Amino acid sequence: MRSTMRAELRFTLNGAAVETMVRPQARLLDVLRDTLGATGTKEGCGEGECGACTVLVDGRAVASCLFPALEAEGKTVLTVEGLRNASGELSVVQRAFVDKGGTQCGFCTPGMVMATTALLQENPSPSDDEIRAGLVGNLCRCTGYVQIVDAVKQAAELAAKERP
């Protein structure tokens, strides 16, 4: 018999406080997409293998398909919807993916962009090898990865230029 029990969950999503009721075993991915309407985060494998569902929790990239929603209690969650600045401009990572053709069908892109955002926060000037290692958990069927590595390098350069 499925449990109908619900638990309260509060966290900050893309800068706004959210409060909802979730099943104790709910995945963060489902709460984001189905309950909170943040459908930019994609489900690929549902098993922690593809990275399509990557979001940042307290600045750390996690696979939201494996992340228990209740573990987000009191934390800060950033999804691709939260990357634009207050003026609505795309982040440097998003701009670089567009400029360099780092997105084709686009299914992997939200996860790639979030993983790249986390990577550049940790290492603002990664080498090609460090980029490939940093994105090893994110799979892309379309691009062959070369454009993605180029996009990450461009994002690092843009971020360095725009840093105050």
Ligand code: FES
């Ligand atoms: S959907 Fe989460 S890692 Fe593939």
Ligand code: FES
């Ligand atoms: S752009 Fe299609 S899977 Fe990456």
